[in-house]
Amino acid sequence: MVAIDPTEHEISELGPEVNGIDDAAELREMLSLEASGEDRAPVKTLIESRIETLEAGGEDDPESVDLTELTIADIANMVRDIDDGDLLRDILEREREGKERKGAISQIESRIESVEGSDDDGTELEYEPPEKKYPDLDHPTADKQYVEGVSGESYRDMWVYCETQQGRLIDVSKEMLGRARELMDAYNADNAVADDTASYGGDEGGNTEEVVAVLIGDDVAGLAEEAIAYGADRVVYHDDDRLARFRHKPYTELFCHMCRDWSQEWRDYHEPRYNIFPATNNGRDLSALVQGELDSGLASDCSDLYIGAAMISNPAKTGKPGDSVEFERVLHMPRPDFSGFEYSTILCIDKPFRDFHPQGASVIPGTFEVPEPGDREGEVVEHDIDLPEDWFQVEVVDHDQLEDGVDLTGHEVVVAMGRGIDRVDPTEGIELGLELTDQFEDAGFGLSRGVITASYEFGSHVEGYITEERQIGESGQVVEPDLYIAAGISGAVQHKVGMDESDTIVAINTDPEADIRGFSDYFIEGDLFEVLPRFIEALEEGTFERAIAEVSSD
Amino acid sequence: MTEYEHYEAVVVGAGPGGAAAAAALAKQGIETLVLERGADAGAKNVSGGLIYAEEWAPYTIDDLFPGFREAAAERPVEEYYIHNIAGENVKTFDLDRIHHRGTEWCDAVLRRRMDSWLAERVHEMTRETGGGLLTDVRVNGLLREGGTIVGVTCDELDPIEADVVIAADGVNSELARDAGLMDWDDPDDWFQGVKAVVDMEPEVIDERFDVRPETGSAHLFSGDLFDGVRGGGFLYTNEDSLSIGTVFHLDSLADERAEPHELLDSLLTHPLLDQWLQGEYEEREYAAKLVPDSKRVAHPSPHRGRLLLVGDAAGQMQAQGPIIKGMNHAVTAGGLAAEAVAEAQTRGNVRAAGALYEQKLEDEGVMKRLRPRRYRATRFVSESRPVNRLGRTLVNSRLGAAGLKLFDGLLERSFNSPFVLGMIPDTKMTYVTIPERVGEVLGDPVDGESRVEPPELDDRIGDLTYDVDDPHIEVLDDSFEASGTAVTACPVSAEGFGGGCYREETVQTNGEAERKVSLDTQPCVECGTCAVVADTHWEHPSGGKGVQFEQG
Numbered sequence A: 001m002v003a004i005d006p007t008e009h010e011i012s013e014l015g016p017e018v019n020g021i022d023d024a025a026e027l028r029e030m031l032s033l034e035a036s037g038e039d040r041a042p043v044k045t046l047i048e049s050r051i052e053t054l055e056a057g058g059e060d061d062p063e064s065v066d067l068t069e070l071t072i073a074d075i076a077n078m079v080r081d082i083d084d085g086d087l088l089r090d091i092l093e094r095e096r097e098g099k100e101r102k103g104a105i106s107q108i109e110s111r112i113e114s115v116e117g118s119d120d121d122g123t124e125l126e127y128e129p130p131e132k133k134y135p136d137l138d139h140p141t142a143d144k145q146y147v148e149g150v151s152g153e154s155y156r157d158m159w160v161y162c163e164t165q166q167g168r169l170i171d172v173s174k175e176m177l178g179r180a181r182e183l184m185d186a187y188n189a190d191n192a193v194a195d196d197t198a199s200y201g202g203d204e205g206g207n208t209e210e211v212v213a214v215l216i217g218d219d220v221a222g223l224a225e226e227a228i229a230y231g232a233d234r235v236v237y238h239d240d241d242r243l244a245r246f247r248h249k250p251y252t253e254l255f256c257h258m259c260r261d262w263s264q265e266w267r268d269y270h271e272p273r274y275n276i277f278p279a280t281n282n283g284r285d286l287s288a289l290v291q292g293e294l295d296s297g298l299a300s301d302c303s304d305l306y307i308g309a310a311m312i313s314n315p316a317k318t319g320k321p322g323d324s325v326e327f328e329r330v331l332h333m334p335r336p337d338f339s340g341f342e343y344s345t346i347l348c349i350d351k352p353f354r355d356f357h358p359q360g361a362s363v364i365p366g367t368f369e370v371p372e373p374g375d376r377e378g379e380v381v382e383h384d385i386d387l388p389e390d391w392f393q394v395e396v397v398d399h400d401q402l403e404d405g406v407d408l409t410g411h412e413v414v415v416a417m418g419r420g421i422d423r424v425d426p427t428e429g430i431e432l433g434l435e436l437t438d439q440f441e442d443a444g445f446g447l448s449r450g451v452i453t454a455s456y457e458f459g460s461h462v463e464g465y466i467t468e469e470r471q472i473g474e475s476g477q478v479v480e481p482d483l484y485i486a487a488g489i490s491g492a493v494q495h496k497v498g499m500d501e502s503d504t505i506v507a508i509n510t511d512p513e514a515d516i517r518g519f520s521d522y523f524i525e526g527d528l529f530e531v532l533p534r535f536i537e538a539l540e541e542g543t544f545e546r547a548i549a550e551v552s553s554d
Numbered sequence B: 001m002t003e004y005e006h007y008e009a010v011v012v013g014a015g016p017g018g019a020a021a022a023a024a025l026a027k028q029g030i031e032t033l034v035l036e037r038g039a040d041a042g043a044k045n046v047s048g049g050l051i052y053a054e055e056w057a058p059y060t061i062d063d064l065f066p067g068f069r070e071a072a073a074e075r076p077v078e079e080y081y082i083h084n085i086a087g088e089n090v091k092t093f094d095l096d097r098i099h100h101r102g103t104e105w106c107d108a109v110l111r112r113r114m115d116s117w118l119a120e121r122v123h124e125m126t127r128e129t130g131g132g133l134l135t136d137v138r139v140n141g142l143l144r145e146g147g148t149i150v151g152v153t154c155d156e157l158d159p160i161e162a163d164v165v166i167a168a169d170g171v172n173s174e175l176a177r178d179a180g181l182m183d184w185d186d187p188d189d190w191f192q193g194v195k196a197v198v199d200m201e202p203e204v205i206d207e208r209f210d211v212r213p214e215t216g217s218a219h220l221f222s223g224d225l226f227d228g229v230r231g232g233g234f235l236y237t238n239e240d241s242l243s244i245g246t247v248f249h250l251d252s253l254a255d256e257r258a259e260p261h262e263l264l265d266s267l268l269t270h271p272l273l274d275q276w277l278q279g280e281y282e283e284r285e286y287a288a289k290l291v292p293d294s295k296r297v298a299h300p301s302p303h304r305g306r307l308l309l310v311g312d313a314a315g316q317m318q319a320q321g322p323i324i325k326g327m328n329h330a331v332t333a334g335g336l337a338a339e340a341v342a343e344a345q346t347r348g349n350v351r352a353a354g355a356l357y358e359q360k361l362e363d364e365g366v367m368k369r370l371r372p373r374r375y376r377a378t379r380f381v382s383e384s385r386p387v388n389r390l391g392r393t394l395v396n397s398r399l400g401a402a403g404l405k406l407f408d409g410l411l412e413r414s415f416n417s418p419f420v421l422g423m424i425p426d427t428k429m430t431y432v433t434i435p436e437r438v439g440e441v442l443g444d445p446v447d448g449e450s451r452v453e454p455p456e457l458d459d460r461i462g463d464l465t466y467d468v469d470d471p472h473i474e475v476l477d478d479s480f481e482a483s484g485t486a487v488t489a490c491p492v493s494a495e496g497f498g499g500g501c502y503r504e505e506t507v508q509t510n511g512e513a514e515r516k517v518s519l520d521t522q523p524c525v526e527c528g529t530c531a532v533v534a535d536t537h538w539e540h541p542s543g544g545k546g547v548q549f550e551q552g
């Protein structure tokens, strides 16, 4: 049995899944499913390479493997996965008796040291400012108070920047609040409550930490309750009519002030532990500016978030060459690489004499589900400092609201109308098309370019539909619904390329020679002004199959 | 002073005229920038395809571009015929004499190949002077300072200043229009050329045209196969294709409400062509372009201030009866314009370049070929209706027929006379009536039968390559009276065809039915026809946008 049938998943989803499977037999089964199903080369490569990795590792049982058969690099790789000091010492012994390679011996010894800690723990690292350590280099951040020196401060809570548009929380804000709620509920629990994120029973002192939502804008106070319903424990908001539109300077300054400089009873810590932003146009800007100002890092465009421990051996982080140190409460921020196929998990980790907090991420919209709003309680806090004039030197002089795009893809049915509508009256033709569209649960309404570029004068109630956004074809949208109904469309090649992948194509045309006949599953020779009303009527009473049978019976 | 980039010379357009001008300027060491709107030089251009090197001409293409014939041309034309057609009857005259007279050589060309080769040479040469050739740039007007032309403005670049601007931007020259030297009002001033490039293996061409591998032939067609529209057809052999096309007087095409693609099809499907096509027809490309009629529009003084017009932009396109010469004149004019600029520069007064250029056109005998005085003299008579009618009665009478028979040889000779050809009035009589009568009386029936099926218009459009952009043509008056002619005259539109640029529509306004036209510029091949026959604001698309011809 396989846990995941690869043919049911997108390539991008499979990356992390496959790499989490340790059973080669299961992987082989997945491989054969893929081969007999979708047969996508990259997916097969992915699975194959996982099998290879597993088997390469599996062959050398460290307890019994003949070390003389292995290269130094093999040994280094092998010991890296071993945490058992006794086993490591056994391996060391065997190497000494065998080839006695210096390189291999030092690899094994350093691993022993890193799992057990070195003997000379007495020597404490001493802080040496970089200016002193490397006097020849420039030190552009030397005068920034938070870059070096801040360490051992207190950090708490998960802050979520909630973006609004037109006075409403946008979906990704709700998605982030939902995930933040899950993460912090698990975090505050004593024992594991979720299997994808860790529990700590609250902060280091056992106090629960909060989800803090940030709202900045003009008249956003009213959204605070909603933010609580979606998961926040506390909402900090700032209202000012100058903040009606997103502006870099005041938004950045405000966010930083709220979370670092604003002294409040409930905010008795240095900075947030975690900051989460949406990876929208504005969110991307704000996240980079805020995290830069707070002298921390940012993982942008993340496609998941969870909290857990991380074993780190990088001496820059641990301060002790050769040692591995376990860091707790680390926000794991996986993000796709540029192919969308591989993932990297970004960690933002303190180093000696220098804290990297808040751990910050921006999250791709749609990554998490929009949660059901709950009946929750929370605190609402107004942040009401005076805003200096010089934050507003950049003025927004003009702005434009782009029309909501019409997306015709992803519908089960698409009804498209062509120039055949002018036979009687174009307005009536569009009305019929819209009425037919309404007969289906999930249908989109499209047009040929021929209609959009015509000089027809449409009645005002249908005029709004005649836009290039509804064009299907080479220079419009490409759709592949289950059912495509083309009425009064000749089937020019530029139209065809936008729809001929549809499962079932029904064409209604008065001309039996029309090109569209060549790639239709059902061709109904007839006047759309007669055929469509009967179609609509038949659909009102029954199924599409019946309607087709009814209409094409003559 | 403005901060614009400055060149000694800016040449707009990299067709034969612009290429010749730029090469000649570069040879004089003049800093020259060439701007071409096509994504590649030649991507916008169409010719029938015979380029002439004439003995009298001070500049020919291979003078300026050594190696041109081997690298950029198709087959040299060694045989030249005209076929007078009446129904199935055809009388063929050999035009060898007129063809070879004063001609050093004459090669068939395809413009994409030719122009892109020229452009590479031009770029190398002009780069040496501190300039170069830029494609994908459309010049959209003249840069003026206090009313004086000082450079050009472009869609893609900042304005550019120049001591002289040479507009070699072809027919529908936006610069000539901007300078007030040309208007696009009168259909009488233009021809419309439409052409298909047809696939054919080199060996098959050798065999069916009875030519040697390195040579080719040319055929012209006139008579009654074009529904009375004044004009004719041509067929030229390329290395591995044929160029088959038609050229009509735009006024006649418009008046007869003829469909250009159908006229082309009547030629393609005439039984006479069966000997060559033999039922096989694979069309590589369908293309069209306006052609100026130099007899009417060759500008006697093609310059204004620092602007010099060259080639089609100046109306320098000579239709010697059915023989079409535009590219060679563009080359000559380009060379002369460059010469004039260099001379004026030496004299320390570049503003004199225009007048010098005009003088050279006159002195070198270009003008007299483009606007023969004979034509000016005969034109009034031959175009007047009574004379026409008289001619028709004459050829239709028994006497006429007998006369034609008697003068068979003489007729062939008179077709070969540049004097007569230059005089040929552009009336139906010469294009249709006489050839038709010749075919009827003297001709023999062809025994072939056409078995080819040319593609439908929608497939022709479908096979073209477009990089579509915002509309570049705007219909100012969409009533049928004002702009309806374009529905038929546009080579990619047709009555009852919803996939064309221009479509006739009946619109109900307040209960009244109104005939209107609508325009979608996506299938446009930028021929320029609707700039003349419809009420439009007409511009070329921005650099690199619009249609891209692979053959030309």
Ligand SMILES: Cc1cc2nc3c(=O)[nH]c(=O)nc-3n(C[C@H](O)[C@H](O)[C@H](O)COP(=O)(O)OP(=O)(O)OC[C@H]3O[C@@H](n4cnc5c(N)ncnc54)[C@H](O)[C@@H]3O)c2cc1C
Pocket (backbone or CB within 6 Å): B012, B013, B014, B015, B016, B017, B018, B035, B036, B037, B038, B041, B042, B044, B045, B046, B047, B048, B049, B050, B051, B052, B137, B138, B139, B140, B168, B169, B170, B171, B173, B174, B192, B193, B194, B195, B245, B246, B247, B288, B289, B290, B291, B310, B311, B312, B313, B316, B317, B324, B325, B326, B327, B328, B330, B540
């Ligand atoms: C069907 C047909 C058959 C013909 N047959 C023949 C024939 O057999 N022999 C012959 O000699 N002539 C023939 N001609 C005429 C010949 O093609 C022209 O006379 C010749 O191409 C003119 O050359 P030109 O350099 O002036 O212009 P073109 O060759 O038209 O070149 C103009 C150049 O300027 C560019 N351009 C235009 N506007 C701009 C702008 N705003 N900015 C930047 N670049 C611009 C264009 O893209 C083009 O590359 C024929 C024409 C047609 C249509």
Ligand SMILES: Cc1cc2nc3c(=O)[nH]c(=O)nc-3n(C[C@H](O)[C@H](O)[C@H](O)COP(=O)(O)OP(=O)(O)OC[C@H]3O[C@@H](n4cnc5c(N)ncnc54)[C@H](O)[C@@H]3O)c2cc1C
Pocket (backbone or CB within 6 Å): A417, A418, A419, A420, A421, A423, A424, A447, A448, A449, A450, A451, A471, A472, A473, A474, A475, A476, A477, A487, A488, A489, A490, A491, A492, A493, A494, A495, A498, A508, A509, A510, A511, A514, A526, A527, A528, A529, B461, B466, B468, B497, B498, B499, B500, B522, B523, B524
């Ligand atoms: C570069 C380029 C890009 C293009 N991109 C697109 C694109 O993205 N999308 C697109 O659609 N087009 C595109 N086109 C245009 C395309 O070529 C066609 O012109 C267009 O699709 C034609 O629209 P139509 O089928 O509605 O009109 P027509 O071709 O006019 O067809 C109308 C049809 O309706 C039938 N009819 C008439 N009356 C009735 C009636 N009463 N009942 C039923 N049938 C009737 C007729 O028989 C005819 O078949 C593009 C063109 C070009 C050149």
Ligand code: SF4
Pocket (backbone or CB within 6 Å): B473, B486, B489, B490, B491, B492, B493, B501, B502, B521, B523, B524, B525, B526, B527, B528, B529, B530, B531
């Ligand atoms: S729309 Fe105008 S310019 Fe374009 S092909 Fe038609 S007639 Fe020519």
